[in-house]
Amino acid sequence: MKKLTLSLLLFVLLCPWLQAEDGYRLWLRYDKVQDEQQLKTYRSQVRELIFPATSQTAMAAREELKEGLSGLLGFTLPEKSSVTQDGALLVGTPTSSRAIARLASNETLKKLGPEGYLLKSGKVNGKNVTVVTANTDQGLLYGVFALLKRIQIHQSLSSLSVEETPALKVRVLNHWDNLDRTVERGYAGFSLWDWHRLPDYLDPRYKDYARANASIGINGTVLTNVNANAQVLTKEYLQKVAALASVFRPYGIKVYLTARFSAPIEIGGLKTADPLNAEVRLWWKKKADEIYTYIPDFGGFLVKANSEGQPGPQNYGRNHADGANMLADALAPHKGIVMWRAFVYDNNVPEDRAKQAYNEFKPLDGQFRENVMVQVKNGAIDFQPREPFHPLFGAMPKTPLAMEFQITQEYLGFATHLAYLAPMYEETLKSDTYARGKGSTVAKVIDGSLEDKSLTGMAGVANIGNDINWTGHPFGQSNWYAFGRLAWDPEAKSEDIAADWLRMTFNNQASFIKAAQSMMMMSREAVVNYMTPLGLHHLMGWSHHYGPGPWIKDKPRADWTSVYYHKADSFGIGFNRTSTGSKALSQYFGPVQEKFENISTCPEEFLLWFHHVSWDHKMKSGRTLWEELCFKYNQGVNQVEQMQALWTQQQGKVDKTRYEQVKSFLAIQNKEAKWWRDACLLYFQQFSKRPIPAQYPKPAHTLEYYQNLEFQFVPGI
CATH class of the missing domain: 3.20.20.80 (Glycosidases)
Structure with a gap:
């Protein structure tokens, strides 16, 4: 039993991604690099730190760098006043370091502006160094975070020549x-x-x-x-x-x-x-x-x-x-x-x-x-x-x-x-x-x-x-x-x-990254599908915005109701914003107007945003609009179930606390996606007068049930 306990303890210690996590550290997790070869390489490239810092910002950057490198590399980096060996990390502005002034050209520094930074490999006194520099200490701070990120995600520090400057002020x-x-x-x-x-x-x-x-x-x-x-x-x-x-x-x-x-x-x-x-x-x-x-x-x-x-x-x-x-x-x-x-x-x-x-x-x-x-x-x-x-x-x-x-x-x-x-x-x-x-x-x-x-x-x-x-x-x-x-x-x-x-x-495991990235990239489209497919919008519950409410009407403001936007009737559904409707499309430039004005060229994801469309309109899939609406709502639920399946496969690859929390939230999402699907299709079916295709699950409750749901103390209001 003692041997088993010791083995389990060693396994947990050697696999920090399985230790308890509460998410507080966000993406600033400076846990030791687990790939031994990668760690060895980083340790040979970062062996001492030269970082003269006098301003509050520069000192904050130095503190972050020291803490980050200590955690990622597993040792405290010695601080020096000058380069003494290969693997020196030289951080500063051209005014704080003569060595940096020689390594960074004026042309490059000019391009960096007040917030940009440069990560560069070079030589000082014949020694290999990695340089983090900028025109200002704020740029240095951003450069420090960029260097730490490279180590976190296992990117190379060899032959560095990275210039970054923000596009927006x-x-x-x-x-x-x-x-x-x-x-x-x-x-x-x-x-x-x-x-x-x-x-x-x-x-x-x-x-x-x-x-x-x-x-x-x-x-x-x-x-x-x-x-x-x-x-x-x-x-x-x-x-x-x-x-x-x-x-x-x-x-x-x-x-x-x-x-x-x-x-x-x-x-x-x-x-x-x-x-x-x-x-x-x-x-x-x-x-x-x-x-x-x-x-x-x-x-x-x-x-x-x-x-x-x-x-x-x-x-x-x-x-x-x-x-x-x-x-x-x-x-x-x-x-x-x-x-x-x-x-x-x-x-x-x-x-x-x-x-x-x-x-x-x-x-x-x-x-x-x-x-x-x-x-x-x-x-x-x-x-x-x-x-x-x-x-x-x-x-x-x-x-x-x-x-x-x-x-x-x-x-x-x-x-x-x-x-x-x-x-x-x-x-x-x-x-x-x-x-x-x-x-x-x-x-x-x-x-x-x-x-x-x-x-x-x-x-x-x-x-x-x-x-x-x-x-x-x-x-x-x-x-x-x-x-x-x-x-x-x-x-x-x-x-x-x-x-x-x-x-x-989370971690750098390739199989985990592939699966979780797939979940993330499908997730927004899933929400669109089970809430507001094909350009529908503003279908949520009254005031608190929790859950579906396509039936919302007769409120103090028309533009705070759902019927104002979807305009479902016996003919079809959607808001006509073309030249025969509200003319909202006239506010866009010509090529945009032309694309969205024509129902045959309007992207289907915006169809009901710009057009009031017949329930029997033929979609690109060959389905009618009503059938496509049913398909999309069900596709959204199916996508949530795909996300659940992918996450279940990650058990043991991430810490238990966050694994269980995400698993629970995905179960809530599945339940609420079905609620959105059933409530919306039942409501719109009143106008389409068409059956929900047999291949899809029947709604769990009646429309009246969904319309009578009430919620107290919903967060966010």
Whole structure:
């Protein structure tokens, strides 16, 4: 028995991927490299460290590097003041190291800019060295994380010549966190920000949050909900925000806040918030000056105005440019920026909701200050499982447009469904706007290359809470990770990002990577299929958005109902946005219009987004539309079952805790996928008057059963 116990202990110790894991470390797991040959090679290439560090950022980078290498290589790297042997790791800027200044050309350094980095193999005094360099300490930090990642995923350190620079300037998380620590559309616990204990207690988790973001190039965080609370702009809270900023600063992360447009009234004692009023403008100028006394590197404001009941400039007969420019003028002396959201729509406007943002913002092109970005969601409705790209991309050539993606899974199964979202992000970024002819992709619009813009950005609505593993679902971490990678490089491939994340988060076993990557790459399409196939959208439950609700109607706002969007009737289903319908397609450039206008060339994944289609319409598969709808809903369930089967095969390849958690969540996803399928098909069958084909399972309950389901205390609201 003792021999068996000892053998088991040795097995566990030698297989760290089977030890207990809670997911807290995210992708920053610096466990010892298990491949002995690989480990031997790394140890011969990294034998001593030369890293002069004086700034907070450089010291944070050195601390990360030492901790990472100690864990990965299994020994503490000796620190030297100069190169003494082969295998030296030389880290610094050209100003901090003469050796680096000789190795890195001025031409290369110029290309790197303020945040880029260079990983390079070279020789110093005849000794083989590996160099990590950049123009700034922030670039060094990114270079350090890049070097550690190479070791984590078992990439070679030989003959290195890696130049990386971010494509986008502002890469920011939008936290929809409230001051009471609830998180709107958050499914991973309460807010990280413990406002009650700030500024005096700094939770160690704040530093780990900063490390995780810096490791993927995120350089900003908006701490508060876009449905803003003016209290965050008071002295009491600015002191708390300043404490957070002090933790984030060494990691190159700027703090931003959401500005409630009516703050001059609510906390300033004024009678108006009119952006053209001199007193209001002065109030905001003084408020900005005050903020910068607490937070010298404050990033600026994110604003949701005149949308979903939020106050804004239109309350005073002004437009979005008037409101944004007032705040921009207040921030400009401090080099702050305004991110003004284009998510606007009005239930009282008799217009297709998909058209409203374009209608309001397109006429304002060129009227915004140079420190204003208009932040545009990836699609024109609201973070649906699949949307065509927003027509504003390419339509405002004189205005910097920032992308807004949703990382939190508000419409994709909350934090119990596995939905890897990088393919969705990539789908949008690769979409061709034709704004300057073929090849004018959304990525080129937001990175500034299409219209020569220097202020560029991407925002992600965070999925982070105080759950021990940060995101609720272990695979939810991949969406945070993927967002950062794509904000750095919008041309990156989702398959590659998935593989890197798996290697860093779980292990480097080839069979595991292949299976888990397959799960991830099919997961988003599975969600689309069992929720909103063929271009359907906005079918979720009322208010909480949990579960199916295609029957939702007769609510205070028509555009908050499902029937507004699917328009199912005895003829067919879908929203006609062509020239014979709402004419929303007229907001796109010619080639895009032509492709989607014609029902025979419209991609079937967007068919019901742009067309109201007969139930008997013949699809490319040869099935009728009704039969295809039945096929897609069932395909979604089948894909979840494939994911379950693949994950079951991973037992013993990953730690038990995360294995069991993912297994349980996949079972929930299977159950809820069937719920979506059965409820939606039964509802739409009322209009199609056609049977569900015999090869598919019969719904488990009646339509009335599904319609009468009620849910209390659903997370995220």
